Amino acid sequence: MKKRVEVAAGVITRPDGSFLLGQRAPGTFYPGYWEFPGGKVEAGETAEQALIRELDEELGIRVTSIRPWVTREHRYEHAHVRLHFFEVTGWDGEINDHVHSALSWEHADRPGVGPMLPANGPILKALRLPRWMGITHAADIGTEAQLARLDAALERGLRLVQVREPGMPRGELASFTGAVIRRAREYGALVVINQDCGLAHELGVDGVHLPAAELAWVTVRPDFEWVGASCHCRAELERAAELGLDYALLGAVRPTLTHPEREALGWDAFAELVRDLPIPVFALGGLVEGDMDAARRAAAHGIAAIRGTWFQS
Numbered sequence: 001m002k003k004r005v006e007v008a009a010g011v012i013t014r015p016d017g018s019f020l021l022g023q024r025a026p027g028t029f030y031p032g033y034w035e036f037p038g039g040k041v042e043a044g045e046t047a048e049q050a051l052i053r054e055l056d057e058e059l060g061i062r063v064t065s066i067r068p069w070v071t072r073e074h075r076y077e078h079a080h081v082r083l084h085f086f087e088v089t090g091w092d093g094e095i096n097d098h099v100h101s102a103l104s105w106e107h108a109d110r111p112g113v114g115p116m117l118p119a120n121g122p123i124l125k126a127l128r129l130p131r132w133m134g135i136t137h138a139a140d141i142g143t144e145a146q147l148a149r150l151d152a153a154l155e156r157g158l159r160l161v162q163v164r165e166p167g168m169p170r171g172e173l174a175s176f177t178g179a180v181i182r183r184a185r186e187y188g189a190l191v192v193i194n195q196d197c198g199l200a201h202e203l204g205v206d207g208v209h210l211p212a213a214e215l216a217w218v219t220v221r222p223d224f225e226w227v228g229a230s231c232h233c234r235a236e237l238e239r240a241a242e243l244g245l246d247y248a249l250l251g252a253v254r255p256t257l258t259h260p261e262r263e264a265l266g267w268d269a270f271a272e273l274v275r276d277l278p279i280p281v282f283a284l285g286g287l288v289e290g291d292m293d294a295a296r297r298a299a300a301h302g303i304a305a306i307r308g309t310w311f312q313s
């Protein structure tokens with residue numbers, strides 16, 4: 001068995017959401033394939049330190065803003081790699097590449113270059129996942145009020161909605177979800193339905209969201225473009241990753257009205273629980289827009305919220 005090599009890779013992102021890819025040069029493994037700039041972690045370095053060094057050596061930039069994201073392992077013929085991905089949003093200096101055949105700024109929903117290194121397919125998909133998930137609670141505020149709040153949130157930029165209405169009669173749920181889908185489509189937003197795979201198929205939504213109890217007994221990934229799950233501990237997060245799900249929610253980071261009995265995790269415990277996971281994890285529980293930076297520093301992909309989405313001033 002080959003020894004595992006630790007690699008640090010950077011999703012260098014501009015304010016318009018585009019990120020930098022480099023084409024591997026002739027004479028390397030996978031020449032002509034596209035990758036995120038980065039390289040091997042050297043002895044005595046953390047992955048973050050390695051990336052900062054590599055981006056200086058390879059691209060001539062000095063990183064000023066870096067946040068951890070996901071970690072993926074992949075077995076190539078030539079190496080077993082563990083790739084630690086970071087998002088880099090700030091740097092000093094002009095990009096001046098020393099190692100690639102070409103560079104390209106790309107958008108995850110319409111990549112214009114290829115092929116990508118084989119390990120990177122799921123990474124591009126994860127980059128298509130919006131950073132904020134709004135979770136409905138029409139059962140509490142009424143469907144009309146919920147749809148009005150959805151309209152306002154879509155207008156403000158919401159692009160991922162989870163329909164979560166436990167206890168809503170099926171007919172009502174179907175027509176409510178249909179109304180959510182129609183609105184979301186107008187804005188190119190994704191919709192996932194909590195739990196109900198049958199209804200999800202019937203209505204043609206983008207995916208399903210599994211409650212933790214369901215995650216425990218599901219043996220294969222449900223057949224949808226997007227599948228996620230609610231998790232409360234490391235074992236559940238690992239299960240979600242093993243099933244090949246696209247994302248997980250982890251909380252509650254703060255005390256919430258939805259689950260007042262649960263002890264809040266806080267950001268340190270959150271960061272510890274998601275360390276080195278291969279799938280993006282949304283932080284959940286009493287969070288608002290102003291928490292995004294703390295969430296991202298704790299390696300969250302983004303934030304999922306009920307009240308923090310619909311009750312904004």
Ligand SMILES: Nc1nc2c([nH]c(=O)n2[C@@H]2O[C@H](COP(=O)(O)OP(=O)(O)OP(=O)(O)O)[C@@H](O)[C@H]2O)c(=O)[nH]1
Pocket residue numbers: 007008009028029030034035036037038039040074076079081083117118119120
């Ligand atoms: N930098 C980078 N490496 C990646 C990505 N995806 C991926 O599978 N890798 C793999 O991780 C390893 C990166 O190490 P590297 O860039 O220092 O090494 P290399 O193979 O290019 O050359 P070297 O052995 O001469 O240093 C390679 O095996 C590469 O195929 C990615 O997006 N960025």
